[in-house]
Amino acid sequence: MKVCDLVEKLNLKVFCGEQGINNEVVGAYTSDLLSDVMGNVDEGQVWITLQTHRNIMAIASLKEVAAIILVKGYKPEKAAIEQSNEEGIPILGTDMETFEASGTLFQLLNG
Amino acid sequence: MKAFRADLHIHTVLSPCGSLEMSPEQIIQSAKEKDLDIIGIADHNSTRQSRLIKEIGKQNDVFVLCGAEVNTKEEVHCLAFFETDEQLDEFQDYLDQHLPYIQNKPELFGDQVWVDAEGNILGEEDRLLIVGLDQSIDEVADKVEALNGIFIPAHVDRPRYSVSSQLGFISPDLKVSALEVSRIANLKEVLERYSWIKNYPVLTNSDAHVPEDIGAGYSTFLLEAPGFNEIKKALHNEDGRKIISISLKF
Numbered sequence: 001m002k003v004c005d006l007v008e009k010l011n012l013k014v015f016c017g018e019q020g021i022n023n024e025v026v027g028a029y030t031s032d033l034l035s036d037v038m039g040n041v042d043e044g045q046v047w048i049t050l051q052t053h054r055n056i057m058a059i060a061s062l063k064e065v066a067a068i069i070l071v072k073g074y075k076p077e078k079a080a081i082e083q084s085n086e087e088g089i090p091i092l093g094t095d096m097e098t099f100e101a102s103g104t105l106f107q108l109l110n111g
Numbered sequence: 112m113k114a115f116r117a118d119l120h121i122h123t124v125l126s127p128c129g130s131l132e133m134s135p136e137q138i139i140q141s142a143k144e145k146d147l148d149i150i151g152i153a154d155h156n157s158t159r160q161s162r163l164i165k166e167i168g169k170q171n172d173v174f175v176l177c178g179a180e181v182n183t184k185e186e187v188h189c190l191a192f193f194e195t196d197e198q199l200d201e202f203q204d205y206l207d208q209h210l211p212y213i214q215n216k217p218e219l220f221g222d223q224v225w226v227d228a229e230g231n232i233l234g235e236e237d238r239l240l241i242v243g244l245d246q247s248i249d250e251v252a253d254k255v256e257a258l259n260g261i262f263i264p265a266h267v268d269r270p271r272y273s274v275s276s277q278l279g280f281i282s283p284d285l286k287v288s289a290l291e292v293s294r295i296a297n298l299k300e301v302l303e304r305y306s307w308i309k310n311y312p313v314l315t316n317s318d319a320h321v322p323e324d325i326g327a328g329y330s331t332f333l334l335e336a337p338g339f340n341e342i343k344k345a346l347h348n349e350d351g352r353k354i355i356s357i358s359l360k361f
Contacts, residue, residue: 034279035270053185053247055278077247079284 017084054079119151120316127221145326174337294328297361
């Protein structure tokens with residue numbers, strides 16, 4: 001499954017980093033502590049979080065995640081948008097809360 | 112120039128987690144007993160007790176930095192200090208404006224009162240002070256800089272409420288004066304784990320919530336005399352002012 005498939009099936013907003021819209025998705029990880037994400041997210045996973053700080057992109061880039069999904073209608077901060085566009089790692093958005101977003105994505109990836 | 116001992120992270124009776132013994136008088140008395148020349152008053156998201164302590168400090172030859180321990184949107188704790196009453200007032204307005212309204216339950220979190228020099232209660236903060244502001248760490252840092260303040264991310268080595276736990280590392284664009292490592296830190300291990308700390312001046316403090324802990328962690332500054340701008344220069348290693356040592360055990 002690709003990032004663009006998630007966008008379509010979960011009706012996600014694409015904030016930035018559109019070049020990476022065809023990134024392959026191998027799974028997902030949900031966490032808001034960036035120290036935890038740094039240690040535990042795997043390459044090719046989608047990362048679900050409520051953090052909007054620019055540091056999310058640094059970690060996404062370091063760990064080569066497929067895309068970031070921001071929950072609860074949160075929008076990325078300006079510096080995060082800039083880096084997302086440079087790196088080609090999309091930041092996506094949903095109005096769903098973390099529990100619902102994770103559950104929906106789990107079903108989609110494991111269905 | 113002379114060496115001055117500084118503990119820049121002390122909570123008062125106003126912090127919900129601060130002991131009721133942490134009255135202005137007691138804090139200054141304990142600071143004297145511990146040979147501290149400079150202290151920083153940093154209650155969670157409030158500056159309201161700090162000014163009186165500065166006044167009492169003046170009469171007792173203890174220089175007091177007035178400020179707060181801000182909790183940002185990401186739940187990163189940061190120390191912020193200001194030179195003038197006007198700057199402190201403006202920062203208090205900023206805190207009042209951006210602290211979400213969650214009512215304190217003193218039986219769960221502790222009392223949040225501020226007191227006069229005799230320890231009489233002057234007011235009680237109704238909002239729970241330990242919640243995160245609706246402002247990002249960058250926004251808080253910008254505000255502190257606009258008010259010519261000192262901005263120090265607190266206990267950066269700790270697994271909770273720190274820049275390392277919440278945000279992983281410090282973005283190079285963030286305007287920080289220095290970093291605080293906790294007084295129990297093993298600096299060598301911390302630097303191995305978080306190499307970005309090397310890019311900043313490092314100090315340590317007590318983070319005291321009870322009188323006995325005041326001065327349990329401190330940093331020694333080389334200054335002409337205690338003063339806001341002298342300390343600021345030392346943090347930036349300017350004009351010969353500097354941090355000489357920090358009181359870590361390891």
